[in-house]
Amino acid sequence: DLTASYVGAAVPAEYQNWFSNGILSRPDLQNVVIQHFDQITAENIMKSSYLQPTQGNFSFEDADNLVNWALDNGVTVHAHALVWHSQMPDWMINFSGNWEDMMEAHITTVAQHYAGKVVSWDVVNEAFNDNNDNGYASYRDTDANSGGHGSPWYRNLGKDFIPKAFTMARAADASAELYYNDYNIEDDGAKLNSVLRLADELLADDVPINGIGFQMHVNYDWPSAEAIGTSFAKVAAKGLKVKITELDIKMNPNGDRDNFTAAMAQQQKERYQEIVAAYFANVPANQRGGISVWGVSDADSWIPNFTGHNDWPLLFDEQLQQKPAIEGFANALQ
Ligand code: G3I
Numbered sequence: 628d629l630t631a632s633y634v635g636a637a638v639p640a641e642y643q644n645w646f647s648n649g650i651l652s653r654p655d656l657q658n659v660v661i662q663h664f665d666q667i668t669a670e671n672i673m674k675s676s677y678l679q680p681t682q683g684n685f686s687f688e689d690a691d692n693l694v695n696w697a698l699d700n701g702v703t704v705h706a707h708a709l710v711w712h713s714q715m716p717d718w719m720i721n722f723s724g725n726w727e728d729m730m731e732a733h734i735t736t737v738a739q740h741y742a743g744k745v746v747s748w749d750v751v752n753e754a755f756n757d758n759n760d761n762g763y764a765s766y767r768d769t770d771a772n773s774g775g776h777g778s779p780w781y782r783n784l785g786k787d788f789i790p791k792a793f794t795m796a797r798a799a800d801a802s803a804e805l806y807y808n809d810y811n812i813e814d815d816g817a818k819l820n821s822v823l824r825l826a827d828e829l830l831a832d833d834v835p836i837n838g839i840g841f842q843m844h845v846n847y848d849w850p851s852a853e854a855i856g857t858s859f860a861k862v863a864a865k866g867l868k869v870k871i872t873e874l875d876i877k878m879n880p881n882g883d884r885d886n887f888t889a890a891m892a893q894q895q896k897e898r899y900q901e902i903v904a905a906y907f908a909n910v911p912a913n914q915r916g917g918i919s920v921w922g923v924s925d926a927d928s929w930i931p932n933f934t935g936h937n938d939w940p941l942l943f944d945e946q947l948q949q950k951p952a953i954e955g956f957a958n959a960l961q
Pocket of ligand 1: 645646670671713714752842873929
């Protein structure tokens with residue numbers, strides 16, 4: 628039972644029957660979430676392409692069904708994501724009006740709608756590129772790995788889209804914890820440096836940010852637990868909360884491990900344990916935003932589509948049975 632300490636999971640959810648195998652039609656998945664987790668994140672349907680598919684037309688029904696299910700079952704919601712360059716509706720990508728007004732309309736309408744229902748938001752997701760620039764990653768502009776359109780937010784508003792977004796989110800929701808969320812910042816490298824510099828700038832300007840979300844899409848052998856712990860500690864040292872938002876562990880990142888063997892299951896158990904232990908060792912109790920895995924069952928993981936290989940990254944197998952991984956995770960909980 629992982630609910631000992633604020634543990635969450637991203638869940639697939641129905642959306643206009645585009646993808647209808649979400650949690651609301653799966654009592655077995657609901658039971659696992661209620662028993663083992665105390666928070667959920669909508670894997671997709673609270674992103675801008677789903678909530679505002681055409682300008683001024685907000686489509687909340689499906690996400691409301693998910694949020695209301697959570698509230699009815701004593702499960703909190705970490706909302707994801709107000710401003711991201713992926714999964715934007717086409718009208719937004721191609722928008723030619725006032726971008727600050729358009730961003731404010733989206734953030735305000737959505738965050739007001741969920742105020743009092745969600746406990747936290749990923750306000751801005753993945754603003755930095757992976758390429759290095761004197762020890763820092765550059766702001767994402769035209770890089771290919773964002774669907775080829777780069778970040779329209781950065782291109783139209785410059786780096787100030789970030790403080791503006793946090794200020795707008797706080798104005799719309801007075802109490803939700805507001806996070807900046809990114810991946811590949813857990814290796815104590817250039818991208819983390821960019822996030823730390825952003826944090827310093829936001830804190831210096833009294834921008835309402837509460838924490839940093841570490842997505843933690845890691846491999847069984849990368850990055851080291853030491854680098855992960857150091858990365859957590861550097862954020863915690865700024866007084867910000869640290870939340871693991873999307874943890875999963877690729878066991879076959881290179882496609883050279885065709886089957887999930889008992890040895891790999893043991894390796895994954897130890898890997899989950901060392902990551903959760905690094906979190907508790909490096910993040911003071913009052914700065915822990917929690918730990919969420921990106922999916923419950925290996926059958927629902929985004930990773931095989933992403934890598935093109937079989938993989939077994941999560942705590943439950945394709946039949947929703949517990950894997951040794953969950954024991955490793957639980958062993959490190961405090
Ligand atoms: O399945 C529908 C299909 O029925 C419909 O016709 C089609 C119309 O475009 O959309 C399909 O939706 C897919 C969606 O997942 C729901 O399954 C999209 O094609 C697919 O691109 C989308 O992938 C999601 C991905 O974000 C998009 O970048 C993954 O499920 C989701 O796990 C992943 O999550 C992201 C986080 O939000 C941010 N951090 C990284 C993480 C992994 O990429």
